[in-house]
Amino acid sequence: MDYLYSRRNPQQLDLDATDVSPRRFDDMLLSSSWPMLRFSDEIVAAVRPPESTDEVSQRISTPVAEPDIEMPSSGNTTSLQPEIDAFEDTNVWHDSPTNLAVPGHEPAAFDDEAASFLAGHLDVMEEFLATQQEIMHAYLSGMRDSTQAESNHVVQQIQVLDPPAGRPTATDNDSRSLPDVDTTMFPLLGSVVSIEPGQTLVAERVFDVRRDRYLLDHTFGREISCTDPTLAGLAIMPLTMSLEILAEAATCLLPGLQVVGMQDVFASRWLAWDDEPQTLRVLASRIADTEGAARVRVALHNLSESPVGTSDSTSAVAEAVVVLSPTWPTNSTQRVAPPADARESRWMPDRLYQDVMFHGPAWQGVSSVDQTGETGIVATLSVRPTTGFFAVQQAPQFVLDPVTLDAAGQVIGFWTTEHLPSANVIFPYRLKTLEIFRPTPPVGTPVRCSAQVALEGEQVVRSDIELVTPDGQVWIRLLGWEDKRFDVPAHLHDLILSRGGTVSVPTPSLIGSTAPGVRCRMVDTRVGGDKAFWIRVWSRRILSCAERERFAELRLPDHRRLEWLGARSAAKEAIVELVHERTGIALLPADIEIVSGPDGQPIVQGACVDALGAAPLVTFSHTDGVAAAVVAPADVASAVGFDIEFLKQRPAGFDEIAFTDTERILIGTVSEDSSAEWLLRCWCAKEAVGKAFGTGMSGGPQSLAVVGIDPVSGGVDVASVQDNAVISAQTHRVDSLVSALAIVTRGIP
Numbered sequence: 001m002d003y004l005y006s007r008r009n010p011q012q013l014d015l016d017a018t019d020v021s022p023r024r025f026d027d028m029l030l031s032s033s034w035p036m037l038r039f040s041d042e043i044v045a046a047v048r049p050p051e052s053t054d055e056v057s058q059r060i061s062t063p064v065a066e067p068d069i070e071m072p073s074s075g076n077t078t079s080l081q082p083e084i085d086a087f088e089d090t091n092v093w094h095d096s097p098t099n100l101a102v103p104g105h106e107p108a109a110f111d112d113e114a115a116s117f118l119a120g121h122l123d124v125m126e127e128f129l130a131t132q133q134e135i136m137h138a139y140l141s142g143m144r145d146s147t148q149a150e151s152n153h154v155v156q157q158i159q160v161l162d163p164p165a166g167r168p169t170a171t172d173n174d175s176r177s178l179p180d181v182d183t184t185m186f187p188l189l190g191s192v193v194s195i196e197p198g199q200t201l202v203a204e205r206v207f208d209v210r211r212d213r214y215l216l217d218h219t220f221g222r223e224i225s226c227t228d229p230t231l232a233g234l235a236i237m238p239l240t241m242s243l244e245i246l247a248e249a250a251t252c253l254l255p256g257l258q259v260v261g262m263q264d265v266f267a268s269r270w271l272a273w274d275d276e277p278q279t280l281r282v283l284a285s286r287i288a289d290t291e292g293a294a295r296v297r298v299a300l301h302n303l304s305e306s307p308v309g310t311s312d313s314t315s316a317v318a319e320a321v322v323v324l325s326p327t328w329p330t331n332s333t334q335r336v337a338p339p340a341d342a343r344e345s346r347w348m349p350d351r352l353y354q355d356v357m358f359h360g361p362a363w364q365g366v367s368s369v370d371q372t373g374e375t376g377i378v379a380t381l382s383v384r385p386t387t388g389f390f391a392v393q394q395a396p397q398f399v400l401d402p403v404t405l406d407a408a409g410q411v412i413g414f415w416t417t418e419h420l421p422s423a424n425v426i427f428p429y430r431l432k433t434l435e436i437f438r439p440t441p442p443v444g445t446p447v448r449c450s451a452q453v454a455l456e457g458e459q460v461v462r463s464d465i466e467l468v469t470p471d472g473q474v475w476i477r478l479l480g481w482e483d484k485r486f487d488v489p490a491h492l493h494d495l496i497l498s499r500g501g502t503v504s505v506p507t508p509s510l511i512g513s514t515a516p517g518v519r520c521r522m523v524d525t526r527v528g529g530d531k532a533f534w535i536r537v538w539s540r541r542i543l544s545c546a547e548r549e550r551f552a553e554l555r556l557p558d559h560r561r562l563e564w565l566g567a568r569s570a571a572k573e574a575i576v577e578l579v580h581e582r583t584g585i586a587l588l589p590a591d592i593e594i595v596s597g598p599d600g601q602p603i604v605q606g607a608c609v610d611a612l613g614a615a616p617l618v619t620f621s622h623t624d625g626v627a628a629a630v631v632a633p634a635d636v637a638s639a640v641g642f643d644i645e646f647l648k649q650r651p652a653g654f655d656e657i658a659f660t661d662t663e664r665i666l667i668g669t670v671s672e673d674s675s676a677e678w679l680l681r682c683w684c685a686k687e688a689v690g691k692a693f694g695t696g697m698s699g700g701p702q703s704l705a706v707v708g709i710d711p712v713s714g715g716v717d718v719a720s721v722q723d724n725a726v727i728s729a730q731t732h733r734v735d736s737l738v739s740a741l742a743i744v745t746r747g748i749p
Contacts, residue, residue, distance in 0.1 A: 179252075186248040187389075187396035188241070189282070201253040201284040204303070208277035209235050214389040215273060217360025220496040221541045225590040227607050234540045237271035238363070239428045240402040240409070242300055242318040247399040249284040250296035250322035257294055257324035259399050265320040265431035271302065274536065275548075278304035280317075287321070294324045320431075332437040332474040336450045336466035339373025347414055356417050357410055358496045362389065365407025367446065369414050375454065377415040381407045381447040381467065383440065401440045404447065405476070408465050411449050412483055416461060423487040425496075426461055432480025441469055459485050487528060495534075495541050503538075504570040510628060510644065510739040512714075512730055515636045518743065521574045522628035522644075525566035531558040538565045542572060542589040544606070559625065566627030567620035568594055574631040575608050575616055582633075583611045594618065601694050619691050630741060639744040641691030641729075643684040647677060647736045658683055663706045670711045677733060682706045684740035685716035685729035692727050692742040693720060716740065 178192045181203070190205025209215045209232060216222075221233035247259045271278075284298045299316035349368040353359055357366075362384070371378040384403045386396055409428050416424040441447070451465045465478040494501040504521040511520045527534045535558060539551055542565065554561060572589035579585055585607075593605040604615040614634035619642040621628055630642040655664060659682070670678045686704045690696045697703060699722070707726065708717035714731040729742040 181252065183393060184395070185397055186252055187393060187398070188245045189248040189252055190280075192252075193281070195253075198254065199286050201249060202281065203249060203252070204279060204281045206277050206279050207237075207273070209273050209275075211391045212389075213391055214241070214362050214386075217362035219360070220358055220537045222358075222360050224541065224588065225544070226586065226588050227591045228545065231545065231590055232540070234537050235273040237273075238402065238406045239267055239318070240400070240405040242267060242271065243320065243405070243434075244398055244400050244402045245280070245282055245300055246284075246298040246318065246320050247322055249282040249298050250324060251399050253284050253286065253296055254294055254324055257326055258328070259322055260293065260325045260329055260436050261323040262431065262434040263295075263321040263323065265318070265434065267318040267429045269317060270533065271317055272533075272536065274540065276304070278302060284322075292325070296322045296324065298322055328439075329435065329437050332477075334466060334468060334472075334474055335477070336452055336464050337376075338371055338378045338450055339376035339452075341373040341375070342371040342378065343373060345369040345372040345377075345414070346418060352414070354497075356414060359406075359410065362386075363403060363406055365403050366410050366414070366449075369411070372415060372418055374419065376450070376452045377411055378451075379411045379414065379449045381411075381449050383443050383445045383447065385443045398440075400436075404440075404467065405478075408449050408451075408467060408476070408478060409481065409483070411451055411465070412453060412461060412463050412481070415451070415453050416483075416485070420485075423458070423485040425486045425488045425493070426483035427486070428481060428483050430480070430482040431478060433478070435477040435479070437474050437476070438469075441475065446470060447475065456482075461485060486530075489524065489527060491524060492527060492534070492538075495537055502569075502573045504566070504573050504629075507628065507734075509734050510732055510737070511630060511642070511741045512732055514730070514741065514743060515632065515745045517578065517633040517636050518630065518640075519574045519577065520628060520630045520642070520741075521570040522626060523566040523570050524625060525559075525562040525622070525627050526625040527562065531562060535561050535565065538562070538569075542569050544590050544593045546595075547593055563622035563625070563627045567622050567629055570627060571602070571618045571620050571629035571631060574629060575604065575618070578616060578631060578633065579608050579611050585611050587611070597694075599694050599698075600696065601691070619688075621687070626737070628739075632743060635746065637743050637745050639692040639694070639727075639742075641688040641693075641727075641742040642740070643687035643691070644737055644739045645680055645684055647680055647733070647738055650676075650679075655679060658686075658701045660702055660705065666706060666709060670709055677738065678709070678711075680738045681714070681731040681733070681740065682709070682716055684738055685718050685731055685742070688729045688740040688742040689718035689727045692744060693725070718742070 178195060181189050181192060183189075188205060189203050192201065192203050194200070194202040207215075215235040215237065216232055218238055219233035219235045224231040224233055243262065243265065246262070251257070251259060271280075279302075281301045281303050282298060283301065284296050287295050287297050289295060297319070298321075299319040301315060302317050305317075347356060347369045352366055352369070353364050357364075365381050365384050367380045367382045369377065369379045381404055383401065384407075386398065386403065387394055389396055412428075413426055416426050448468045449465065450468070451463050453461060453463045456462045461483045463478075463481045463483075465476075465481055466474060467476040469475050488496070491503055491505070494503060502521075504523040507520050507522040510522065511518065539548060543551055547568075551561075551564075554564065556564065569589065571594060572592045575592050576587050576589060579587055587607060591607045594602050595605060597603045602618050602620065604618055609615045612633070616634055617632045617637055617640045619630050619640050621643045623644055624646050626644065626646075628642070628644050630640060632640045658679075659667065663682070667678050667682055668675060683701075685706065686697065686701065690698075690704055703721050705719050705721055706716060707719045708728075709715070715728050716731055717726055717728050719726045727742050727744060729740045731738065731740045733739075
């Protein structure tokens with residue numbers, strides 16, 4: 001290994017470092033081309049046209065101008081690969097002309113042998129590329145089942161290239177110019193980038209929470225701040241809005257037809273918004289009709305997530321086959337029965353969106369949960385208005401009814417939260433078949449939603465859902481609606497609700513009896529899978545605007561970022577509690593800002609300072625997935641420090657590094673049976689006193705010295721080696737967690 005790295009200047013990485021400076025990585029050049037194809041001299045001579053000496057001289061001396069390629073704007077500053085500039089079905093491309101007249105040159109005269117050789121070579125290459133395409137498709141298909149093979153193959157045939165000569169582009173002025181999109185009829189489609197009428201279409205649109213106001217009612221946590229109304233939680237695009245985009249693309253491609261269904265819907269990942277806009281591209285291609293209905297394969301891509309993404313189906317955020325017809329289907333017999341063991345649900349109508357769901361008013365389409373059972377659920381929905389969905393457009397006309405479709409999915413969420421003791425938070429990702437039998441009813445129409453629900457393994461809930469209008473007619477049927485289950489820790493569940501509660505818990509046992517008003521809170525920061533996603537949710541729930549910017553600059557592993565957030569959650573929730581107790585003012589964590597002082601000590605800013613008259617003191621600590629904070633009122637304490645550690649085996653040599661010989665002798669006099677515990681108590685005491693001094697252990701562990709121990713009370717006296725100043729820390733053990741609190745109260749030197 002030494003030989004392999006001898007010229008690479010390896011450096012050891014500190015995973016716990018908090019350095020925010022950018023790191024430079026040397027570029028590595030990778031070849032992405034095929035080896036040069038070489039012909040023998042005989043073949044070259046046979047295929048090369050005769051040239052005069054003058055022609056050769058002129059060709060060498062005259063540079064050939066590169067063709068101008070105009071790439072359509074995507075709203076993204078990153079240049080896109082040429083292969084994502086147009087969207088074509090290879091089956092409708094015309095063959096290139098066989099005879100191209102080039103001024104000043106005669107066509108080359110090929111003999112039969114040369115022509116036969118080239119034709120054979122091209123046939124072999126075409127067969128190779130076709131085989132490669134099938135292999136890559138099989139490899140990348142991943143989660144898709146065999147029923148999607150045909151439709152996925154069609155998507156692979158779609159080429160996103162520079163528009164060939166003669167194709168309509170945004171600069172054409174003839175009858176093939178790109179159409180202007182009616183934003184009233186297609187509010188989510190955006191601008192058409194490329195179109196082959198009746199065959200293929202590409203459109204792009206920039207989505208921004210400031211414009212797309214419906215996103216602000218679909219966030220994890222809506223009431224983020226009492227003092228800054230611009231702060232919002234993490235916005236998630238509802239799956240049904242993604243389906244609306246697909247439906248609009250298909251309808252725009254085939255005007256005059258109406259969407260009567262979808263097949264093989266699949267969503268591969270989240271569409272989530274922090275603060276920056278995102279550009280989405282939708283690609284539609286007509287495929288073979290079935291039973292008199294037109295079908296369009298549509299895929300949605302996130303260009304902001306992957307600006308150089310390809311058009312193949314594995315990179316799509318969502319995709320489906322959209323079914324269109326000039327008339328509504330007639331076979332609408334009810335097929336989904338209520339559960340045989342139906343009983344009254346425990347969810348009260350007025351608490352549905354306070355206790356269970358996070359949706360804001362725009363998406364609150366469930367009026368009541370009427371019956372529930374082990375195999376199904378019955379609820380009443382209400383057709384909701386879409387006024388106010390956009391900042392400027394007040395009356396959008398959606399192709400589908402994405403709000404009612406989302407409400408149908410919410411009904412499954414009400415079932416899981418009532419029937420599943422764990423992993424009962426769900427998000428939809430797949431739908432086998434959507435059938436629509438009639439137009440959207442008027443706003444306010446009550447709709448009965450019946451669902452048959454079954455578990456598939458440990459991770460998936462599969463449902464068949466039917467929506468029936470008051471006249472007893474089926475409006476919409478969803479077959480094979482699948483949700484992925486998530487096991488969200490109970491104490492973090494409030495992060496996704498409307499206003500939410502607290503994620504930390506009071507832990508007075510970690511600090512014992514101390515000065516009045518001093519409080520301690522602790523939180524478990526372990527979230528299981530998808531840490532990066534929960535970091536986004538958590539940070540937008542508790543951080544101010546300035547804190548969000550600083551947090552984005554932190555270069556820490558995910559588990560440390562979670563501990564960082566947990567410590568600040570505990571501190572902010574303790575301050576919220578303190579402010580309300582003393583003033584009656586209700587604040588939220590994002591109203592409180594914690595910044596680093598000159599020596600790294602945390603300093604509290606924000607509305608709480610005005611409410612209390614002075615900034616409270618705060619100190620926090622985190623270890624192995626647990627974070628805690630202590631808050632002390634400024635009129636009670638002048639300095640505070642706190643530390644926690646789990647009692648476990650320490651690395652070899654820890655004692656010698658942490659303590660001097662004199663300190664180890666002192667600690668050894670306490671108890672042989674609990675020597676490991678007292679070593680850790682004294683270490684936590686040093687950490688806590690260092691924080692109280694405002695310097696930490698910047699001079700090393702032995703810059704602070706343990707000078708006294710009271711094994712009865714748990715007190716540990718720690719002195720600064722530099723000036724002999726002494727602060728006493730109170731230590732505690734709760735189960736396997738050891739803590740130390742150092743506090744200098746007012747009036748005590």
